[in-house]
Amino acid sequence: MKTILIAITAIVLLSSCYYDKEENLYGATCDTGAVTYNASIVPVLASNCISCHGGAFPSGNIKLDTYTDVRTAALNGKLYGSIAHSSGFIAMPQNAAPLSNCTISKFRIWINNGAPNN
Numbered sequence: 469m470k471t472i473l474i475a476i477t478a479i480v481l482l483s484s485c486y487y488d489k490e491e492n493l494y495g496a497t498c499d500t501g502a503v504t505y506n507a508s509i510v511p512v513l514a515s516n517c518i519s520c521h522g523g524a525f526p527s528g529n530i531k532l533d534t535y536t537d538v539r540t541a542a543l544n545g546k547l548y549g550s551i552a553h554s555s556g557f558i559a560m561p562q563n564a565a566p567l568s569n570c571t572i573s574k575f576r577i578w579i580n581n582g583a584p585n586n
Contacts, residue, residue: 496570498569498570498573498574500570500573500574500577503574503577503578503581504578504584504586505535505538505578505583505584505585505586506586508574508578509538509574509575509578512567512571512574512575513532513533513538516560516561516564516567517532517560517561518532518533520561520562521533528558530546532547535585538583539583539585542575542578542579542583543579543583547575547579548572548575548576548579551566551567551571551572551575552572552576553566
């Protein structure tokens with residue numbers, strides 16, 4: 469009986485001790501060191517926004533298929549307000565999962581840097 473009790477105690481104690489990597493617990497780290505329009509912003513717009521906000525008849529009359537259009541939406545606050553789901557803005561992308569916190573951070577950084585065409 470003593471052996472069984474020791475074995476059960478050992479199993480309980482050993483199973484509760486484990487090593488976690490930070491990225492497994494909190495997700496991959498977000499690299500915001502080199503945020504650029506072409507590498508960080510355009511791919512997100514292409515995969516999440518352009519299908520509705522591009523072409524001749526963009527949804528909500530908001531075009532996001534040229535740098536000038538994106539910069540205008542960025543600098544007037546509409547782009548960030550929508551993707552960050554801020555109060556008073558229509559949450560984007562509509563009918564889809566929200567953008568990741570990392571992606572939203574990259575947009576914020578790019579906008580705070582003046583929305584450069586880089």
